[in-house]
Amino acid sequence: MGTVWFCTTALTLTIYVLLDGFVLGAGVIHLLVARTDAERRMVLGSIGPVREGNEVWLLAAGGMLFCAFPLLYASGFSGFYLPLMIVLWLLILRGISIEFRGHIQSAVWDPLWDFLFCSSSFLLAVFYGAALANVVRGVPLDATQYFFEPLWTNFRLGDDTGILDWYTILVGLLALAAIAMHGALWVRVKTEGELNKRTGKFAAAVWWIVAALTALVTTVTFRIQPQIESNFADHHWGAVFPVLAVAGLTGVIFELRKNREVRALCASGAYLAGMMTSVVFGLYPMVLPARNPLYSLTVQNAKAGDYGLKVGLIWWTLGILLAASYFIFVYRSFSGKVDPPSAQTPRHK
């Protein structure tokens, strides 16, 4: 039962990364590729109707962690106190900057929210990557199964490292690049004209950074977390996950050259999903590795009672099927390109 919930939670989190990934990515590239007010409104228009739904996948994943792995939820969230709170503030800033920007058109209002939207998305992407890297690297859990990490100490790996060290920052940068590419590909699918061309060029340029960082991070990660190597050695079928990531990454540049917009976006999604699932597969059965392996939280020691997990699986399946049907309906309703706002219709009288 624990393993089933491990998979469903990982699945929910992966869907969150794919969906909020392009919203975040659109934010990261917002100031970079969208030059005029009209273009910036197109970027916001491409994510407007779906972004709140996308963020719900994070809430769903959080709730599932809480109910299926209470120990992980409690130890992990209290140990990562400061970075989580910073993530919450960034989520607030990103949410309101999208929400509020459209209300007024003014030379002091729009740039302020554009800047906040872009910078909060930028930092969120880095923090998400660093958070994942912390889980991979392991945390100083002790016999009480609690820990507390400062934001940073000396940026070196070792016993007294903080949330941010060179490794977690490196993964944060990879996340930033990958999400920027994903967002650019999304905006490209949803727009036409100059913006469409610029996002394509941007994605192709960032691709090289993503590829280089992926290779570097993968090499380093195998050294830092030995469990990953032994999992892949023990279960050869697990190779499908990294293969998916590599195929996705190759697909992105291939489809970009062929100029197939939707396929390029899907390839980037496959890359992100492949990376996420590779990490998750590599860590199993650990859910939060400790520096001292004795104290690691695993699927077995962190899971809730079996009755609750069984009942939960029933409503979860039902709920996710419903959610999937809403999403298909919503995405179909808003499919196609966003029209450029015409200069004649002012947003307000």
Add this chain to the structure above:
Amino acid sequence: MEQALDANRLHFGFTITYHYIFPQLTMGLALLLVYLKTKALRTGDPHYDRCAQFWARIFAINFGLGVVTGVPMEFQFGTNWAAFSRSAGGVIGQTLAMEGVFSFFMESSFLGLFLFGAKKLGRVGHWWAGFLVFLGSWLSGYFIVATNAWMQYPTGFAVGPHGEIELADFWSLVVNRWALWQYAHTMLGAVQTGCFVMAAVGAFYLLTARDEKYGRTFVRTGVLVGVIAACLQLFPTGDSQGKLIAQNQPVTLAAMEGLFESQSGAPLAILGQPDVEKRRLDNPLEIPRMLSFLTYQEWGAHIKGLEGFPHDLWPDRVSLLYYSYHVMVGLGTIFIAVMLMAALLLWRGTLFESRWMLWLLMLSVPLPYIANTAGWMTAEFGRQPWLIYGLLRTAHGASPRLSAGNVWFTLIGFMGMYAMLSILFLFLMGREIEMGPEGHDPHDGDAAAHELPAEAGD
């Protein structure tokens, strides 16, 4: 970790109180929006569609702020209350996760369609989008109340070998009898906020002689629904909540009422200041024997005062609990009076000309917010010293490794951020109300289309 405990309590109390400013309006408005959309569908009168469009814009601002201030809540159980989450996550995680899976997905998906898809969906389709937003937000309220109700009145659990509290009976968690009454009471409170806000905006338009057709619809809708909600708030829902507390949290009842001495034929205190050190109520204004009657329907019934309970079972903030409860009940009574008067004038056809009544409706707008907040404070202070009533004390629930300094850091951060949000919120709300229902291009079709290219949906 004494200091950290207080900081953690203030942290949760501040963020949840601030958060609840927004959902209480959106849950109430969601019902009124469905009412307006139904009217539009049945009469075919586009006036009601335009009314709904106006309120959808107000709804969207509040919903957006409700989401961004609500996300931190789900994380704070783990960040600040790790010991509590560790022991009870297997139970309350269920209802919280169900909220995400069943209500948030529905709410957010269909709000997008409701705001941006009016043209695309057609009249009936748009009604359904509005209805599903309503259903999603009311379901979300249910899961939250069920979570809180379980902490007030835990049922359907078993305690495991390491002291962890595990789910043993799903249905008694989900249809906890405490949850049913608490839900009805909470939602009526939200409906009253929606009604007072709608009536106040309508009264403002009538008093300033602008958008009068809309003003009349807003006042009429607010008063008609509001008078029903105000009465049901007191009876049966408030009454039943009180009886549940008398049965299951008798020490809370004594503190709420400011009753220190156990007595037969206990009086109901209307005013007075509890002096916890001297264990008495100063300057009391009381109705003799009334508390006994309300609680047990017998004038002479015996009610245990605070002194009848060991001191370590007393709620630790007796005065605050007493005041929150009295503010809630006092305001609830005022709402019944205001709404009944307005309904009477509406029935006689003179409401829209009664300027004093319109003034009263307009100025009442902060009161339901205060009453709802005071109601939740009553529930939460009343549960003390327990986090889960009878099972886990608040003092044992906080995150053990978290220092007071770190909690203060983030609390101050939230205070600063929320101060900024408040200014923006009031500014934007004022602007929408100033712009009015006709302020937006009527050919736009979609509410909030100003945010996106007008044809975003096509």
